[in-house]
Amino acid sequence: MSVVARAVRAGYGDGDVLRGVDLELRSGEVLGVIGPNGAGKSSLVRVFTRLLPLREGHVEVDGVPLARIARRSLARQVAVVPQSAELPSGFRVEELVAMGRAPHIGLLGAPTAADAEAVEAALRETDTERLRRRAASELSGGERQRVLLARALAQRPRYLLLDEPTNHLDLRYQLEVLAFLRREVARGVGAMVVLHDLNLAAGGCDRLAVLDRGRVAALGAPSDVLTAPLVSKVYGAEVEIHTLDARPLVVPRLPRG
Amino acid sequence: MDRADVRPLAGRRPAPAPLVVSVLALAAVMALAISVGSVPVPPAALMGGLVDGLRGHVHGTVDVIVWQLRLPRVVLAALVGAALSLAGAAFQGVFRNPLADPYLLGAASGAGFGAAAVLVFAGAVPWLARLGVPVAAFACAMATVAAVTLVARQGSHLPSVSLILSGVVVGSSLTAATSFLMLASRDRAAGILSWLLGSFAYASWGRLLPVAALLLPAALAILAAARALDVMQLGEESAAQLGVPIEAVKLGLLVAATLATAAAVSVAGVIGFVGLVVPHAVRLAFGAPHRRLLPLAAVWGALFMVLADLAARTVVAPAEVPVGVITALVGGPFFLALLRKQRT
Numbered sequence: 001m002s003v004v005a006r007a008v009r010a011g012y013g014d015g016d017v018l019r020g021v022d023l024e025l026r027s028g029e030v031l032g033v034i035g036p037n038g039a040g041k042s043s044l045v046r047v048f049t050r051l052l053p054l055r056e057g058h059v060e061v062d063g064v065p066l067a068r069i070a071r072r073s074l075a076r077q078v079a080v081v082p083q084s085a086e087l088p089s090g091f092r093v094e095e096l097v098a099m100g101r102a103p104h105i106g107l108l109g110a111p112t113a114a115d116a117e118a119v120e121a122a123l124r125e126t127d128t129e130r131l132r133r134r135a136a137s138e139l140s141g142g143e144r145q146r147v148l149l150a151r152a153l154a155q156r157p158r159y160l161l162l163d164e165p166t167n168h169l170d171l172r173y174q175l176e177v178l179a180f181l182r183r184e185v186a187r188g189v190g191a192m193v194v195l196h197d198l199n200l201a202a203g204g205c206d207r208l209a210v211l212d213r214g215r216v217a218a219l220g221a222p223s224d225v226l227t228a229p230l231v232s233k234v235y236g237a238e239v240e241i242h243t244l245d246a247r248p249l250v251v252p253r254l255p256r257g
Numbered sequence: 258m259d260r261a262d263v264r265p266l267a268g269r270r271p272a273p274a275p276l277v278v279s280v281l282a283l284a285a286v287m288a289l290a291i292s293v294g295s296v297p298v299p300p301a302a303l304m305g306g307l308v309d310g311l312r313g314h315v316h317g318t319v320d321v322i323v324w325q326l327r328l329p330r331v332v333l334a335a336l337v338g339a340a341l342s343l344a345g346a347a348f349q350g351v352f353r354n355p356l357a358d359p360y361l362l363g364a365a366s367g368a369g370f371g372a373a374a375v376l377v378f379a380g381a382v383p384w385l386a387r388l389g390v391p392v393a394a395f396a397c398a399m400a401t402v403a404a405v406t407l408v409a410r411q412g413s414h415l416p417s418v419s420l421i422l423s424g425v426v427v428g429s430s431l432t433a434a435t436s437f438l439m440l441a442s443r444d445r446a447a448g449i450l451s452w453l454l455g456s457f458a459y460a461s462w463g464r465l466l467p468v469a470a471l472l473l474p475a476a477l478a479i480l481a482a483a484r485a486l487d488v489m490q491l492g493e494e495s496a497a498q499l500g501v502p503i504e505a506v507k508l509g510l511l512v513a514a515t516l517a518t519a520a521a522v523s524v525a526g527v528i529g530f531v532g533l534v535v536p537h538a539v540r541l542a543f544g545a546p547h548r549r550l551l552p553l554a555a556v557w558g559a560l561f562m563v564l565a566d567l568a569a570r571t572v573v574a575p576a577e578v579p580v581g582v583i584t585a586l587v588g589g590p591f592f593l594a595l596l597r598k599q600r601t
Contacts, residue, residue, distance in 0.1 A: 049498045075500030082498075088353070088490035090545025099488050103500035107485045155499070 001027040001062050003159055008057035010047050017043040019214035027190040030181050032205030034195055036235050039211040041194040045161045049080055075103035079157035081148050083164045087136035093147050094132040097122055100154030122153035142173035162193040178204035198250040202226055210234055223248050275543055279556040286560050290567045291327045298323055330460035334566040335559035338531055340472050340521040342558020344514035345532030346551055347479045350486035351510050352417050358533035359518040362424035366431035367401025368394040368522040373438045373449045391523040398519035415507050454579030455526035457566050464524055471520035478513035483547035528581045530588030535561055
């Protein structure tokens, strides 16, 4: 069971952002996607949810080509936790989380007991039960992120795609997001997470894919991928790689002076 | 699984209390509006008039006043208010902008131009006279929004920004054309202006039925889109990732809201502020989820319009103030107060 991308080329306007990406997201793993700004990380998320059309190549979800999956059916299999945590005002937390059930209920259907149960479970697992009656505008950044995680969980997806879920979050929430991902993949979900913090990626992901100018520059276990030459080349910044608890630790060389 | 477990979804049952109370308030205001006028109708006579009307035996002056003069007028005001408010709520939802109103895509300026053209040229062009103001206004409103949509369309996409911009541009052009018609035939200018400002003075059952027939399917379509509108508030990208067919929902809602707006404007003129202020106020008071917002917006739009029309025909009785003047005078300051409240 996996989401597979083969030789994917896609982009906006005249330019290609993804230029031949081969990648597989497997069930039960956290796949970290790292790389400099503009490398195509968010575009990859958009390709997997069919928001960005393929110009070349092939994507399939559990063996079915993406083009043959209806939008609503895709939303039952693949859930996205978006980058920006802007939430519309005037909705309570439980109402926002319940929106995750939209692909199951349909536009004209009525929610069933199963939908209510999925919402409750999502609130429980993200520890947002006590926020349920709060308005989105009253939430802190970390709480908003948890609501977005809960909404994605309410979709009961087989794959979770997270686009920089730890942006603007303090250390505790960053670790919380990773702990959340570990719990979900233990249940068989496949999670792809776009991260900027290399050490967070090294510590929380089973495999890392390094995107560089629209191509996968390296793919594998964090200790194999995060080498000083590769990171220095891809990011154009000098780093040292240390090892701590058998995990790579990336330390940037700060300019002296 | 008992009912309590289902309730947190909040999509399960529309909160009944606010809607029931609102409908009762609307009924009370409608009864008041039928009672008040140059000939006051006491409650017993009002009930008698309604019962006689329903049975089809309209006899006596009071029955005629209740059944043939005031009831159609009050019902038409309620329908038009509900239509504008519901269309406004739909537009605000589609464009994710609380400042959107039913006239955003040019329905009002189109209708105004159609009405002005008939009023100016009816003498010279017999088929325009036969067409009549309401049909011309309706057709021009629909044609204007269709043109705006075609101009804004990019392939199969309807980008919100292009829609709004082309709506503003086409709307301004048509408003300029209407102004020119008014200047060019000054003897008709007062008539055009009075139509533009809106009135329910010519209400009759005959005028009401076609409007109701257009409004009903449009209103049902908008109400059916409640869940899609909710999800669309997350942004079009997130909504698509939640399986909502964005372009289809958008187009469907634009057609339905435009139909409702055009039908309302064709019989009542261009009454402003109701479609902007009422949905906005209802959202602030009762929350943003559309299965609650949409029906409440319809009821409060109706209530507001019935009250506005009551004021329009009583404040300087026996003369009438255009109802659009009342809604703007009341709605403007009210809206400014809402804006200030929102900013704090």
